[in-house]
Amino acid sequence: MEKIIDVSLSFYDGQKTYPSPTHVETELEFTGSHDKEGMAVSTLKTSTHTGTHIDSPFHFVAEGKKLDELDPARFIRTAVVMNFSDKGVKGAITEEDLASKGEIVEPGDIVITRTDWTDKKEGAEDFFSHSPYLTPEAAQWLVDKEVSGYGIDAGNIENPDLMNTEKAAQIHQILLGGGLIIIEGLTNLKEVPEGRHEIFALPLKLKERDGAPARVMIRVTE
Numbered sequence: 140m141e142k143i144i145d146v147s148l149s150f151y152d153g154q155k156t157y158p159s160p161t162h163v164e165t166e167l168e169f170t171g172s173h174d175k176e177g178m179a180v181s182t183l184k185t186s187t188h189t190g191t192h193i194d195s196p197f198h199f200v201a202e203g204k205k206l207d208e209l210d211p212a213r214f215i216r217t218a219v220v221m222n223f224s225d226k227g228v229k230g231a232i233t234e235e236d237l238a239s240k241g242e243i244v245e246p247g248d249i250v251i252t253r254t255d256w257t258d259k260k261e262g263a264e265d266f267f268s269h270s271p272y273l274t275p276e277a278a279q280w281l282v283d284k285e286v287s288g289y290g291i292d293a294g295n296i297e298n299p300d301l302m303n304t305e306k307a308a309q310i311h312q313i314l315l316g317g318g319l320i321i322i323e324g325l326t327n328l329k330e331v332p333e334g335r336h337e338i339f340a341l342p343l344k345l346k347e348r349d350g351a352p353a354r355v356m357i358r359v360t361e
């Protein structure tokens with residue numbers, strides 16, 4: 140039996156995003172209604188890094204690839220899902236953690252770490268300030284494994300205690316500098332068993348940009 144698991148968040152009006160002046164809060168409203176205009180039409184204003192989204196290398200690397208410069212094959216891959224749902228508040232995902240489940244990782248894969256953080260905390264005050272994160276050594280492990288991407292079900296991948304310091308983006312710099320894409324804001328990974336599965340991580344095709352909202356789905360065969 141085959142199931143398609145949707146691991147994306149819904150976009151909604153007032154959705155919170157990373158606490159930085161460069162990121163705007165989401166506005167999603169009807170600008171046409173059945174009662175008045177005879178049809179429903181909506182307008183969306185959001186950041187390229189809100190909700191479930193993909194970072195392209197250009198996000199932190201000035202000469203890095205932009206989203207629409209990446210080979211489309213980068214968005215349909217084998218995902219290796221690793222369960223670290225026991226990490227909890229400010230839980231560090233280390234090189235040893237990845238290596239302990241990493242024997243099945245092959246070059247070109249997208250490694251996904253499950254923490255269940257989005258499921259528990261999306262929209263909460265501490266969603267960004269207390270999330271699990273990747274250590275620099277773990278990020279380097281992913282680069283050395285030559286994987287194509289890394290994803291997490293949390294709003295960010297950085298150590299929240301380093302927010303607003305000069306190391307606030309060190310994990311992005313390692314991964315995007317290594318040519319990986321990053322998928323943040325995944326959800327619902329409890330529906331996906333550990334192991335290798337086909338993933339469809341399809342960002343909006345924004346022209347010459349740093350990132351974009353994405354619909355991400357994983358095919359699970361039982």
Ligand SMILES: [Zn+2]
Nearest residue numbers: 188194323350
């Ligand atoms: Zn991002």
